[in-house]
Amino acid sequence: MLCILFNPLQTQIVRSVSVNPWINQAIEEYLLRQISEGQVLLFLWQNKNSVLMGRNQNPWKECRISLLEEENGKLARRISGGGTVYQDEGNLNFAFMTPKKLYNLKRQFDVILQALKDLSIEAQRSGQSDLTIDGFKFSGNAFYLPRGLACHHGTLLIDTDLNRLTRYLQPSTETIKGKGIQSRRSNVMNLNQIRKGLTVETMMEGLKGSFVRIYGGTAQEVQVDENNYGISDLMEKFSSWDWRYGLTPTFEMVLHHDFPWGAFRIDLHIVKGRIDMITIESDELKGPSIQELNLPMGKDPFTKETLIQYFRGVDCFPENSVRDDVLKWIMTRDI
Known part of the structure; x- marks a missing residue:
């Protein structure tokens, strides 16, 4: 059986x-x-x-x-x-x-x-x-x-x-x-x-x-x-x-704003959640109107606080009031 x-x-x-x-x-x-x-x-x-x-x-x-x-x-x-x-x-x-x-x-x-x-x-x-x-x-x-x-x-x-x-x-x-x-x-x-x-x-x-x-x-x-x-x-x-955050696929983000003194644009290249490159564009910069920031990229996490820290430390603005406007604007962004 x-x-x-x-x-x-x-x-x-x-x-x-x-x-x-x-x-x-x-x-x-x-x-x-x-x-x-x-x-x-x-x-x-x-x-x-x-x-x-x-x-x-x-x-x-x-x-x-x-x-x-x-x-x-x-x-x-x-x-x-x-x-x-x-x-x-x-x-x-x-x-x-x-x-x-x-x-x-x-x-x-x-x-x-x-x-x-x-x-x-x-x-x-x-x-x-x-x-x-x-x-x-x-x-x-x-x-x-x-x-x-x-x-x-x-x-x-x-x-x-x-x-x-x-x-x-x-x-x-x-x-x-x-x-x-x-x-x-x-x-x-x-x-x-x-x-x-x-x-x-x-x-x-x-x-x-x-x-x-x-x-x-x-x-x-x-x-x-x-x-x-x-x-x-x-x-x-x-x-x-x-x-x-670090598993995020590579991406680019563009931040743009028209201030009373002129337009300002930030191009960010983000790799593994970290800032790999920042390019800024404005007629109100000292020197060329398009500049790649010379910063230690690829190490710092992409956060609003990191971005603010970067812009506090660079010498590309003709006067502090322009820098202050940019910093206040970044603080309002939902990033």
Whole structure:
């Protein structure tokens, strides 16, 4: 008699109690590295007042960095591609982690869609990576497929501050040229606009139940934070300037303003998030009207403060009042 042995999936649910995006990114990467054959893991977490961009994006093109930092927000860069999203504690993040041979995008999306259906919310997939209701996006998804492993992660807008989302995710008004992937702008909505009173906790419980029904297994649940795993190196990586800004593809930015005394233009060449070259143009300069600043380029991060420091130290202005006008103008720029 032929005997067929069936090996059930090993399912697990992990929930982070941290709301720090850099910590949660570190936990996510750690968990992905530990995935074993036959295992499917659902990771759930929330972030506080954060902007997360895709691996190959330019933060200066995607969000108002200065405003985010002034309001104690955190900028993060994902390991996956895709676009930039705003997250707060009214948003639920999820990740499906599997060996590549168990990666099944339809099945993973079914977990989410079934959980929503159980809450009397009818939603649809839109394209490869979005979930929508009547054309309004409430979930963006991205994918990371390292050798032998797979991660499908995404967001669920439930009670997110859409005013902050709109304020932070405004493309820069400056002229920027470069190869970074640019986000597609979408009309968004919160799920509690469809189901009044819906909370993140209710949605989270719905996802857990749907995950168990669709994947089976014991789906043992554990709660974790930065102290559960040896992730200090990963936390350092995701919070570092080099990861968040230094991976930005090379780009150029042009700043231009018409002062009462004449026009002034700054051309910036940025490599790995650092100022590589500055050229200025104005009829009010001492010497030629177009000058390349002779500064130690390629070392200093591209920030508003660095730019102000540069212009305080160069001797190219005919008088201090012109320099003061330029410095005041730079201080108003959203860079």
